[in-house]
Amino acid sequence: MNPDIEIVKTEVLSDNWYVLRKVSYRMRRNDGTWVERTREAYDRGNGATILLYDLGRRTVLLTRQFRLPTYVNGNDSGMLLETCAGLLDADNPEDCIRRETREETGYEIREVRKLFEAYMSPGSVTEILHFFAAEYSAAERIGEGGGIDDEDIEVVEMGFDAALDAVRTGSIRDAKTILLLQYAALNIFVR
DSSP: OOTTEEEEEEEEEEOSSSEEEEEEEEEEOTTSOEEEEEEEEEEOOOEEEEEEEETTTTEEEEEEEEOHHHHTTTOSSOEEEEOEEEEOTTSOHHHHHHHHHHHHHOBOOSOOEEEEEEESSTTTBOOEEEEEEEEOOGGGBOSOOOOSTTOOOEEEEEEHHHHHHHHHHTSOOOHHHHHHHHHHHHHTSOO
C-alpha cells in the first residue's frame, strides 16, 4: 500500500444498485505536508468489452441500447451504439466476454485476444475494464442476441470505415467503443 495515503474513514452511502462509498483519507502532498480529503467512489465491479470484427468484409459488430445516465445528461434518445460489454460478476474477464458476446450478439466466438485494461472514470468509479478483440463470422452465429432478462439490445453490423465516421460525427459517443475502434484503426484494419 502507498505510505503517503491513510484511509481515515469509509462510510457506505448507498448499496441499492451497486455500492457508493464516502471515503475520508489523509494524503502526503509533494511538499511533504499532509492534507485530509473526502471523496465518493462508486463500486459497480469490473467489466470486459470486445470489438467483434470481420477483417475480410471490413465490418464490426456493435450493439445499441438505452443508457439512462446518457439520457439524463443530454442524449435526447438515450440510445448508445457501443461494443458488447458486461460486468465480470464471478467470471474471469475472458469467460465474461464470451458469455456477454453470446447473450448480447448471439455469436459464439472461438478465439479472443486480450488487448489491455483501463480505468474508465477514475475520478469517481472504481471499475477496471478489460478490452478484447475477436473475429466473427456468420458461421459462429448461434442465436438472435438481444441480451437477457430486461435487456433490450439491438445487434448492429456496420462497415469499419462507417464506424470511424460515426466517431467523428458524434454518432458513437461511448468511450470504450471509441478506444477499441481507434485500436483497430492502428492495429487491425491497417491499410
